[in-house]
Amino acid sequence: MEPIKEICKIIQKQLDLTDKQIWIYNQKRDIPNDFGVYYVVNYLGQRIIGNVRKEFESNQGLMEYQSVHNLANYQIDVLSRGNGARSERDKVIMALNSTYSQQVQEANGFQIARNSFQVTNTSEVEGVAEISRYSISFNVTYMSEMTKSIDFYDTFSKEVITEA
Amino acid sequence: MIINARNKGLNYVGLPQVGEVLPGWFQPLQFDIITKTLVNYEVEEVIVPVKTMGVRQPFTSQKLAIKPEGQRAWNWETLHCLPNVPLKIDDKVIFDNKTYRVMNKWDWSEYGYIEVEICQGYEMSEES
Numbered sequence: 001m002e003p004i005k006e007i008c009k010i011i012q013k014q015l016d017l018t019d020k021q022i023w024i025y026n027q028k029r030d031i032p033n034d035f036g037v038y039y040v041v042n043y044l045g046q047r048i049i050g051n052v053r054k055e056f057e058s059n060q061g062l063m064e065y066q067s068v069h070n071l072a073n074y075q076i077d078v079l080s081r082g083n084g085a086r087s088e089r090d091k092v093i094m095a096l097n098s099t100y101s102q103q104v105q106e107a108n109g110f111q112i113a114r115n116s117f118q119v120t121n122t123s124e125v126e127g128v129a130e131i132s133r134y135s136i137s138f139n140v141t142y143m144s145e146m147t148k149s150i151d152f153y154d155t156f157s158k159e160v161i162t163e164a
Numbered sequence: 165m166i167i168n169a170r171n172k173g174l175n176y177v178g179l180p181q182v183g184e185v186l187p188g189w190f191q192p193l194q195f196d197i198i199t200k201t202l203v204n205y206e207v208e209e210v211i212v213p214v215k216t217m218g219v220r221q222p223f224t225s226q227k228l229a230i231k232p233e234g235q236r237a238w239n240w241e242t243l244h245c246l247p248n249v250p251l252k253i254d255d256k257v258i259f260d261n262k263t264y265r266v267m268n269k270w271d272w273s274e275y276g277y278i279e280v281e282i283c284q285g286y287e288m289s290e291e292s
Contacts, residue, residue: 008205019202026207028200030254041205 001108003142007074007096008041010104014095031131037084039076039092044137046072055150062152067145075137077122085132092136093117110142183276186244190217193245198256218245220259239284247273251280
């Protein structure tokens with residue numbers, strides 16, 4: 001599960017967007033030059049709030065289970081060549097706090113912090129037009145985990161020198 | 165009544181339909197077009213092979229001179245081909261394993277051809 005794709009899914013479903021209106025930030029994707037409203041989801045960074053390692057026995061030998069608990073920061077840019085983004089920006093916040101969003105979060109084990117939203121006007125002149133752009137950042141807590149086999153102490157070779 | 169150039173006005177541009185004679189200049193061209201699509205919220209590049217008629221020419225020195233400084237050293241070419249090629253600005257094309265990007269396009273489909281400017285991409289050494 002990638003939280004960024006689930007966030008895209010929530011926004012697309014709640015705002016009834018086409019596949020071409022929302023994408024994960026990528027320099028290879030140009031902003032379309034029509035007057036539609038577009039949504040770009042971006043990952044800004046994360047803070048580690050838990051880093052866990054446990055060992056356990058299994059049929060395959062000794063295993064290691066690791067998990068990292070993250071407080072990640074994501075950003076959604078709502079942009080348009082006209083003024084569409086201005087009226088649509090609040091709907092993004094509502095979409096992320098919708099019932100559908102809650103269901104997706106529960107199904108995938110992550111949580112969008114409800115009171116972490118920060119909206120910044122990042123409109124700028126671009127070529128001959130002004131791109132209306134609103135950047136909405138928010139926090140997401142999620143967990144990544146991994147299980148791997150590890151060496152047991154009896155697989156190490158050791159030389160012992162005694163007096164006998 | 166005599167009708168001559170005076171009747172057409174000053175803003176009349178008379179480019180003839182050259183689609184029938186251009187194949188004499190063109191030769192068979194085969195290349196791949198790389199177009200970008202969104203799949204599962206991510207950009208994916210799709211390669212579409214194309215067969216058409218056309219001709220590739222290097223830029224003249226005059227045309228090169230008006231390109232932004234620093235891009236002059238790149239390999240620019242002009243491609244004329246039949247209008248059945250779905251080329252768009254920012255698409256990539258592969259000629260003989262060399263990748264070029266479409267930098268500009270003049271759509272003269274009404275007159276039987278399209279003209280695009282392509283610029284060879286940066287070639288990286290392959291990882292061993």
